[in-house]
Amino acid sequence: MTEDYAARVQGEAIPKERVAAFLDRGGATPLGGAGNCATSHNTAAHARRHRQQRRWATQVVITDELARRACTERGLPPPPDALPTHLLNVPETDIAGLGSIIAAALSHSPATRALLADLEHEQDIPERAVRDYYDRNQDRFLTPDALRRGVDPYDESATSDIQPYGHVRHGIEHDLRQAAARRAFFTWLDKARADIEYAEGHEHPGDPTHQDHEHRH
Template identity: 60%
Template sequence: MTEHDAAVVQGEGIPKARVDALLRAVPPRDRESRPESLARAERQRRRWATQVVVTDELARRACADRGLAPPAEVSPALLLSVAESDVADLGSIVATALAHSPAARTLLTELERQQPVPEEAAWEYYTRNRDRFLTPDALRRGVNPFHGATDADFVPYEQAREGIVRDLRRAAGRRAFFDWLDQARVGVEYAPGHEHPGDPSQPDHEHRH
């Protein structure tokens, strides 16, 4: 690792310049006024950005290994917007990586495609979540899906099935992406000041990913 590297992935240095470019593209979320709080927030922001860049690099390598061709690179200055719902569901590191990295999005799409959704799983979801499948008319009438509703008050399974399978496959693909990332990050080396923001060996670590 050289002084210009933020991390080393599989023996190859990841330049600090890539982290700096991402930091310039993403405004700080914290609004600290005290010098010591601002310094801590900036340290954590740099660590967070390093994780986003490392995720991008790992995804590039995973796509190459799988013969996948991500779309053209997007400049960090043109970073795609990150939905708050994605931050809530995925954590800010993964949500931003998917917005920043064409390779990460390509890999996630491939992992989703690979996920099998058995018919019994789709049917079980339909029967366990009846409230999600009330017809518009039943919703207008305030039908209680768990008491007194009839079959006519629900969208038939045959109509709901495609959406259920899509949602279950998407959820399974995200779990597969997290599993892949946890394994891919093993062995990554970080320069001082670029460690994972949740690294318990750091005195100011936190788990807001």
């Protein structure tokens, strides 16, 4: 008998219809990740791409479900009952850094965004870490005038060519806090989905146990 669920999360079934609805609402094209590799129009390639899209979409839906539960545990405001029909724009750099599954979840899922924001608020970035980043990466903080003059950022620059620490401190702290929050999110997600039971055809697209697995996320 074919299962009527895509996966089980802590014993609770996630209906296949939820994955299908996500795909129908415009989630059919992974954001630069699994499923994009099949470009041929032949039947086998089309079927393979469809399977990978379904597996990819299952991961997006599961990430949303797990984030909803985490938001409830944290006492955060409840998100909408369903993934929204509209997409937020996700920068290409975020897709590269997050992977297409998490980037799509952040784009579609208010719960995922709320959880990541809550994790970001929890991150404590010591002043010494901010200062150390500034001292080690001064090539990133050339003044606009230095850039116009074509100062080589990898040569030793004059002090006047470097933006003062006080001018860039807030941006550095924000970037470090965001990076720390993303690491915390990845750690949380790895643990949260460790015991998920997948129905056949809904496995993670990078799972090497199925024949046409795709290693990219």
